[in-house]
Amino acid sequence: MPPTQEPSPATTRPWSPAMSRVAEPVEVRGRNEPRRQVDVVLTRLADTSHRYGPAALRLSLALVFVWFGALKLTGDSPVEGLIGATLPFLSTNVTLPALGFVEVVLGLAVAVGKAPRVVLLVLAGHLAGTFLTFFTAPEFMFTHGNPLLLTADGEFVVKNLVLISAAIVLLARGNREPQTRPAFR
Helix, strand or coil, X not given: XXXXXXXXXXXXXXXXXXXXXXXXXXCHHHHCHHHHXXXXXXXXXXHHHHHHHHHHHHHHHHXXXXXXXXXXXXXXXXXXXXXXXXXXXXXXXXXXXXXXXXXXXXXXXHHHCCCHHHHHHHHHHHHHHHHHHHHHCHHHHXXXXXXXXXXXXXXXXXXXXXXHHHHHHHHHHHHHCCCCCCCCC
């Protein structure tokens, strides 16, 4: 008696129109291998991003704040004129170093990660304040008064939407994760 063969998955699949177009049998095992390898790489990348992405976002946000604040403290900031036009009722000799100091402190606080809820809310509020320029100095924001044509200063301010979003993402992520503190004994 000949040994019985179990049907292979290829012979037990229901018929489909795509099957009638195949002239030669296709090896089922090997055809998805490149796709599986890509899926594995993408899954590992997503896992790594999930693990290290928030820290990278937090540290890059901190770096931007410390760097921009330090430029204001040293008097080397390219936005001195923009700040002067935004707050014409205040002297830039006072506002520039004050803003620089606040930005350095916020950047360091973000980097350290202490009191993230308060720090990130203050940081987002500080960034939201930069949009005051659109009302107090629109000539710095728009080319020929056209709200669709931003100047370099306008682009500089609008990019703060991304930084505000980063702060919101970090704030939301921090609120979602359980606070694990050792119990006092």
